[in-house]
Amino acid sequence: MACLLRVALNPTFERSTVASQRQNPKTILSFHCKVSSFKTKTMSQSFAPREKLMRKCREKKEAEREAEREAEREAEEEEKAEEAEAEADKEEAEEESEEEEEEEEEEAEAEEEALGGDIEDLFSENETQKIRMGLLDWYDVNKRDLPWRNRRSESEKERRAYEVWVSEIMLQQTRVQTVMKYYKRWMQKWPTIYDLGQASLEEVNEMWAGLGYYRRARFLLEGAKMVVAGTEGFPNQASSLMKVKGIGQYTAGAIASIAFNEAVPVVDGNVIRVLARLKAISANPKDRLTARNFWKLAAQLVDPSRPGDFNQSLMELGATLCTVSKPSCSSCPVSSQCRAFSLSEENRTISVTDYPTKVIKAKPRHDFCCVCVLEIHNLERNQSGGRFVLVKRPEQGLLAGLWEFPSVILNEEADSATRRNAINVYLKEAFRFHVELKKACTIVSREELGEFVHIFTHIRRKVYVELLVVQLTGGTEDLFKGQAKDTLTWKCVSSDVLSTLGLTSAVRKVPPFRLQHIKRLSLDVMVEKEQILECRCIQWLKHTSKAYLFLMSHQIEQPYRGNENSHDLLLTLFFMLLSFYSSCLALGIKFGDLGLKLNSLVSTEKSDGDV
Template structure:
């Protein structure tokens, strides 16, 4: 990610050395016909780097401070490596335009690895809220703490980077090549698409042997003088030109080397988009959960809009598994579809077990209603969520409630309504809360209608002189 105004690079100033990222066994993969010739390799490198110089997007993680001596101090390299790491992790499964704002906020709050290492998981999750795949955020924090604790500086090779939690081959290659100029490849979905079309590879792109073949091809192509820029040019081409559905072949700088394009010109029944081969997605697992939004009233009524001094109970999810360590409203996972009565019984059992909430003893029920359901989609799960609102008064007050629950059961907390929006809640939890707020507004309008009609009728009576 070099500065756009730097002088034109001197390429091939040193003999190219094969990356150590691929083992000798992997280098022995067959399909020799897929290997690029030396002439092809040189042409692709030159064409892509020239194109990248003129067409790369202006993204915050690609910017760096101008250094008149063209020498990067170790501290600058580490800061850049940190920025590349954060951006690459955020970009996994997330659109660039979405990531930009998150990246800028993140770097403003934690400008260095050391700043991040001092933060808490809850702070990180709050900053990450809305990006999804929260495991990525946890690994960033764990990795930062590990690097800082070891005290050896930022890992600067693929082999050392792979030892950091959450850093795989792709992220290691990106950091090592971009920040430290190690001559190693990167292979992500964009790179696979470009390579599959360049060599018209019709093999299953998800197959382990095929993936090794893509790494072999990428290893051959990576430019020895500008490995970081070359890797970014390959990814940029896939993201902006060689797209999945509507590739802009006329704008592609390496279209003359593209075998898929050549085949499609000769045979109209073959399309460039036939490569890589489409893989049938694994069917999503169906799950069902019942969510109970427990609102504890203060001195005001159950539905007072933003003026209510109420609060909500949140439960922390387990430290392992889906959405690990994140906060949610009390939730019960159901083994199968269940009617409202069954769901309420399951929820009551959960509330009594975790909070000792018992309408007969510890609290009085003000309102309890089923307010709807929705389907929340994860990459591998289709989750149907039933939502109900339970509004209560605590008979003994908040202080007595908290004193009875010290160091017991799952982690939970009480959050005042005014603070709820500042928490790093997942999109699914926010959907639940939005449903609750809409229900309240609807109920408030319905309940106030008779009173409003009565006041209107009284005004009419007075205007006609009727007492």
């Protein structure tokens, strides 16, 4: 073989050496064995690049799956926090809207019955002073460095009030770590209440995306517009703040005490837990009358000289030391005034965590949802790539006014055909999209992508995702027949815009299904191309091998004669094909043209009568 390669590369090489090796049958047999060995080795090496590529693809896919699972776990944690926040806001809103005046005597009797005595006598003056001093001293040393706690001058009280308002709305039953990044982005975009007053609901929802329970964002925007439109500026008292849209008793107390130094209390989940343990109150904290008692307890404790710092210290204690399941009583600055801690020291069967009473939550109901990712190609002639259809939810109810993919809620689990039919009916009736309208569009593909579970406060929803890709053949008017464009109930957006929209956590789970589908298709196509190329290369190697062996076996019976250069060229071409097979396969070079030339050469040799 080396001899033949030298013939092709070195014209001065003695051709008689080649001829003598060809005419010796033992030499030819040995030469065939070397060719077979070289071919086997070359074949094994040729599969190595593909196997390495496939291994890398599998490793990359496993890494992506692990990252997706990690993201899902993080999303589930965020959703739980969001749902708890939603429940708290819902209850607060219901209390604000449904609150009725009650007779003072009946309320006092109910309070005494719930707490076992006169509310004013629950904390003695000495206890009150010790609790105030202990909490304020502890807070001055241990308070967390949070962006909404920056001090402002007297002339910037309104800006300070706005910052407290935004932070308290975001912090309602939401983790501080989650809120911090949202708060910073919010303040960069709308640093003052007047900047927020010029924003649209669409912009606010985009900024709020991921915090959950978007009604809070809508109320915050409406309240800001109300304050900006007023003539008296930012309200500076709790009573006047509660007249602003979206501001309840808790938020009003936080703004008034922190920004305007008004001696009013604040009561949230952390404060209730601290107060319940200080006085060992085991009553249901969700009970309306019990909640009123906690407000009176907090009002009795609030420090008149530093109301804002005291309220923050009470909330800080509940968030960091007096936690739900693992309170750090040894580090607590008011453990000596804590009745629950004292009882747990006297009786080991009693635990500090027994207070307050844990409320048993109702089990969420189950429902099912079909989501259709409707991808439209060539929606406009000057646009490239697909566009996705989003539908705007009604202005009232769950997730009011937010954008989502076309979806249908089912009362029970259904098979694939039923779900697909439900989507067809919805697309036709909800915003006039006719799947069967052949003049308007052509269905490119339609297939199910997967399913996932999303948990709301009172709903456990199983979501089925399908992808419907259509090619537009008519105009937009034909595609959405009868749909009025000015209603803004639907819109088409590109994938780039889709990633920037303020979508809910449930809706944001849908696009990854499409991306996974595209990756699977790309991998399948790549593997298929590799297999076709590999088979093609092997076929041409077989053809050239047969041609070479035929020539060599023919030479044993009949001495070589004729065009010596053409014959050597054929052999050299065969060995070059073997030598470069591995590298060509790795680089994706097709062997079709090379094979055609080889066939042509063999045909020419036959027609000349040399073989």
